[in-house]
Amino acid sequence: MTIIEILQASQELGEGLTVEFKERLPKKDKDICKEIAAMATMSGGHIFIGVDDDTNLVGLPKEYFGYVSKIENWVSDLIKPVPVIDCCWFKFSGKNLIYIYVKPGTHPVYYYDGRPFVRISSKSQLAKPEEVGRLFLSYVSKDDIADLKKMASITPANSAISVVGAGEFVFMRYDELLERLKNDFPILEQK
Template identity: 25%
Template sequence: MNLYESETVELKEIYTPDIKKEIVAFANTNGGTIYVGVQDNGEIVGLTNADFVMQQISNSLRDSVRPDVSMFTKIELLQEENKFLIKLTVSQGTKRPYYLSDKGLKPTGVYVRSGTTSAPASEDAIRMMIKMTDGDSFENNRSLIQELTFTSLNQEMERRNLEFSEVQMKNLGILSADDIYTNMGLLVSDQCQHSIKFAVFQGLDKLVFKDRKELTGSLFAQLTDAYKTIDFYNGTKATFHDLLRADERDYPEDSVREALLNAIVHRDYSFSGSTIINLYSDRLEIISLGGLVTGLSLEAVMLGASQTRNEKLASLFYRMKLIEAYGTGISKIISCYKGLPVQPKFENVEGAFRVVLPNTHSHEISVEDEKYLPILRLFEKQNEITRSDVEEALGIGTTYAINMLKEMLDKELIKKVGSGKLTRYVVK
């Protein structure tokens, strides 16, 4: 019996706990055979306690490697030259990547065979194995992080009197049949790797920051925090109809809620970037990564068509009554602006989807600003105006025109373009 180490053969003089790394490496690569009781040079030295070693290997397979690899291994007791040795045959597993349960789905826990050694797999290699085994569905793929907690989700479930047991976690797709957390589980866990980046800008562009924050944690925590943050900045304006006072928000609350839910439930989480929320003086923008599902046009979505990218996530949100029915979000947003002079916009480009909610009061002029209306009406006929246009239209002197334009700039009603004799003004 001539033995030598190769890409598919590993020789061990004695049993050590490290043998589990070799088992994982062979199961993750092309399979192989491990002989215990054989020196590196191929000389058979035998084992005095072969039965005990077989039991140790069997226990190690059961307790130290995940998913269960035992069905892809065969342990045999051989006798050569009146000496006992163990032959452990490992086949390539069908649920790769296999990993050391105490290390997890990361390079320190996942090994592959490289030449005559077992080496840690890179994170890219781990992701590739997961994709090859679990398919293209991000939700169903095994999570690279297995140390997960579900405080936020549990609270949300309790609030709705919904059960949150291990059986339920499997039904929801949070846990696989092998008791391994999926990416769906990662998204709704407290350890979720994605976030929402929220920024408030002064004016209509990104020149001046007023506030910025990053919202992290479970998607449910992010949804709650994002809604509260927007609500804080969502101004209220009192209006009077037949002497009855009505308080109206800058952004209809239902439109904000639907736009947030749309961004969180339907974005592509295989992208690592954050969901973006930008608040300007005249609009709220929510940008989610991934764009529409391939084959679904913006026109079809506007008509109410729906094809969700994250079926399990959408199902959980539906179960928790956060979304009422699939494909109704955009129509609800549109209905919130019915009859208003400003309307929401929806843009789909490769890799991103943007919802723009206009400030319902941004077009209105307050009583104290009514004196600027004659100047603002100049923009109905031309895109930009000069100081001399103001003097001529209003029949006023240079100093008064300069002061009026300065006040309008301070109130962010208009914006200055150019300088010196080339100074022009445009509507913000």
């Protein structure tokens, strides 16, 4: 599908889990970064800037052409892990618009400003701890847990691994990591 076809289909359906309209360019990075982080956490999506919530084309002034690189910089600097996006400026029905395609994420959760975001219906919001746990568990298999248990049982007590969390590195022993996971996600005992 072309960007125009995606826009037309999105206008027919309106905002939802994978579609967001912004009438104006965001004044602050958070106004767009939380949408991108939430969409990457869920199943990806499409953001159109220059379209109001009622799907009317309002357009953007030409002097905002440089905002494409500004948005790309915000994403690479402020969202962790960095999601993959395609961002471009295009013209439709005589209106200048910005299109952002957020590819489905390859990580369970994406963080903006150190906080996890999810998309529920047509709203992007902070993820609750149980939502983060559910998303994390969707990426963890029984084999992963079995491997971790095996490593904890055969690794010397002073061995450490690095764990990447919301943009940070933590060093801990395998047995500590396994215990921490069991405490944070009791469902792991069932896997």
